[in-house]
Amino acid sequence: MRQLTMIQAVQEAMRMALESDERVMVLGEDVGRNGGVFRATEGLQARFGEHRVVDTPLAESAIVGTAIGLAVAGMRPIAEIQFLGFIYEAMEQIAGQAARVRFRSSGQYTVPMVIRAPFGGGVRTPELHSDSLEALFVHTPGVKVVMPSNPRDAKGLLLAAVRDPDPVLYLEPLKLYRAFRADVPEDWYEVPIGQAGVVVEGDDVTLIGWGPTVPVAVKAAEAARERWGYSCEVIDLRTLAPMDTAALVASVEKTGRAVVVHEAVQTGGVGAEVAARIAEGAFLSLEAPVARVTGYDTPYPPPAVEDAWLPGVDRVVEAVRRTVTF
Secondary structure (H helix, E strand, O other), X not given: OOEEOHHHHHHHHHHHHHHHOOOEEEEEOOOOOOOOOOOOOOXXXXXXXXOOEEEOOOOHHHHHHHHHHHHXXXXXXXXXXXXXXXHHHHHHHHHHHHHHHHHHOOOOOXXXXXXXXXXXXXXXOOOOOOOOOHHHHHOOOOOEEEOOOOHHHHHHHHHHHHHOOOOEEEEEEHHHOOOOOEEOOOOOOOOOOOOOEEEEXXXXXXXXXOOOHHHHHHHHHHHHHHHHOOOEEEEEOOEEEOOOHHHHHHHHHHHOOEEEEEEEEOOOOXXXXXXXXXXXXXXXXXXXXXXXXXXOOOOOOOHHHHHHHOOOHHHHHHHHHHHHOO
C-alpha cells in the first residue's frame, strides 16, 4: 500500500470526489491556478476546468455564501478558507444560514457542503493563522465538525464529508500536513462521521485528543509507560460534532481516569464538553477528576513563545502522573 502525507491524502480525496460526481466543485482563494496556499488543490483546475475548480475573490463571506446557494440548488461544493482564523468573516453564513436550512425548511432542503480550513500551532505563523476555533462550531447545531490526525483518516473523513447531506466543517492541522507518511488505500473509502478511534489501547488512564494533539498524546503515552509503567489508552475523537460519547464512556469505564488534550484555549473549549460527558456517563467509574491540558486563555502568542503555550508532551505526562496518583 502507498504511503501519503496528509496534504496528499486531502488532495486525492478531492480528486476522487470530483471524478465521481459532477455536482462536486471546489472554490476558494487561489485554489485554481496556484493550487492553494499549501498546494492541496494543485493540478485540479488543469484537470477539471475553471468552472469546477474556481478561484474566488478574497472574501470569506462570499465564498461560503456562494457555496450555500450552490448546495441548496443541488451541487456539492467544497469551499476552502485559507486559515481557520479568517472564518469570522463567514460566521453569519455558517451559523446563521447553512446550519439552519434543514431546520427552517422542515427537512425540505439540506446544505451538502464542505468547508475546509487549515489551523493549528507549532509552525510559526502570523497572527490569526494558528487559532483553534472548533468550539465555536461545535456549539452551532446543524454543523458537523471533523478533524483528522493522520493521512488515512484525512482521506476517509473528507470523502464521507462530501457525501454527507449536511454542512461539514473539515479542519486540517497545519503541523501534520507533511509531518509524516502513512498507509492510505487507493480506493474510495469513508471514515464514518461521528465515530472516534482507539489509537493505543491501555488500562490505567485514557488520553483524549483530536487533530494535532493526537500525536502528542501518543508520545505522552509512550513516555508515561517508560517512566512509570503506566498503561495509557489514546482516543482520537476525529469528529467533534456529533461526538462519540459511547467511545469516551467505554474507555473511561475501563481505565477509571481521563486526560483531555487540545490546542484551543481552555475556557469554553471542547475539552469541557468531553469532561462533562464523561462525568455524566462514567461518573461511578472515575477514580480521579478529569484533567485538561490545553492552550492558555490568551490570544495565540507570537512564534517566540508558542512552544510554551501549546500543550506539549511534558505537560501531558505530568497530567497523567497527577491523575494516576490522585
